[in-house]
Amino acid sequence: MFQKNITAIVFFICISLCSTVSAQIDTVRINVDGLTCSSCSKAVEQKLLQVFFVKSVVMNLNRNEATVLIDFSQQIDWNVLAKAVYDAGFSVGSFKVPACYKLKNKFNGGDCSTQYIYIHEAVPVPVQDTYTLVGKFFMDKKSYANWKKSRPEIASKVYATTVYYYY
């Protein structure tokens, strides 16, 4: 059963291979592709810190992963966070957010289940700490292309919220 939210088109897919590491409920984890040096990581960290709903960022300089502490008292838009990575000159490899049931009413002041759409085949929704977002700017190009091929009926409904992502 799917619900489509006009204001925040964020799809999530529950992947059985999602990390088993239990994440803090206030953090998102972003794998950044293209990073090759600590200076590059610093540029990504600085751009993420400029996002107003980000409290802090911890970059793993060897695994190229950003752990971002979110201020859920602010209006959250994951697209803004992904854009910060692209503005730094790099790409999002994967984007993991806290599971909706853990956020409860913290996500944009309401029930986040109305703003996330679960599109995996498994029913009911598996209970996990994090979910991985799917979308053109939340995953690497190859993964996105493969996902579009595997779920064309869903992929056709996915669209970016803002045109400026089409760099």
Next chain:
Amino acid sequence: MRTTILCGLFLILFRLTATAQELFPHAEPASTVPKGISGFRFFYDRYKEQSSARIKESYHLRYMLGITSKWTVMSTLGISNHHYNTFPTDILKYFFNHHLKTYPPAGFAVEGINVYSKYRFLTMDNYHRHLRMAVFAQGNKSFVAHDSAEPSLMNDNSGYGGGIITTFLIERLGTSLTAGYIHPLLYTQKDIDIRFQSGDALYLEFSTGYRVWPLEYEKYSDLNINLYAEFTWKQYGKAVVQQNGQTIDFAQYAVLNPYTYKELIGGSYVDGRFSVQFISNSNSRIDLGVTLALKNRSYNYWAPMFSLQYQTYLYGKKKSRKK
């Protein structure tokens, strides 16, 4: 022999590369400055003009700005004692003798302003690797009288140029290839009715780098030490010098003044720049390098040329939270 040793050193470095570094001291990589971020680079070059035993120095200050995540612009101001502001009245005496000890030396002058624009049009990012391509265009306004056939848009000649950059990093290997073109504009000086046209140039720059320290990152403040080897092949046309409407044929002076002749005819050369880079706090960096002539030579400088550079980025303030 020197070429063999240096090429062998390069190949050893090639095989020993750890995580790749593309912060090349000389060539621009295809990567761009992050959007909204600005930075400064100061660079200093120094060499001994062996024919006169004079020390030639140049100072450059560059400002860089990321307009978008894919578009970077830069402007560089240069000051040096390489050139005279204008050609003197006795032009032949100048060309034959300006590089000798007996000729009055050039003082320091503002050489020119270079403007450079780079756009990254291909981005293929993956874990610890990327392939990127960018196109660039540049122009320079010179305030001095450049006096050799080889053109340069780093403040020497007024002119324009452009090219394409391909940067490829995969795990332990980082390389970049730049193909470029330079078209110098005609230099004219009315008081002595002289027209000086440097030749057009094509060039290729091949750069590679690797990190020797740290072996694995622990924190941003880890001191980064990187080694670079960069090679330039450049080919340029001959200079055309005219005074009072007559072309001066410097070929007739090839035997008596071989330096002047070689400085003004077309040519090509390969030089290599070898640098060590120190990065502090994953932001500011200092590069120390030496440029050597590997095959033939450039007449725009004398090898060895020593370089010192300092660069840092200025990151903006955090946006205040909405209330």
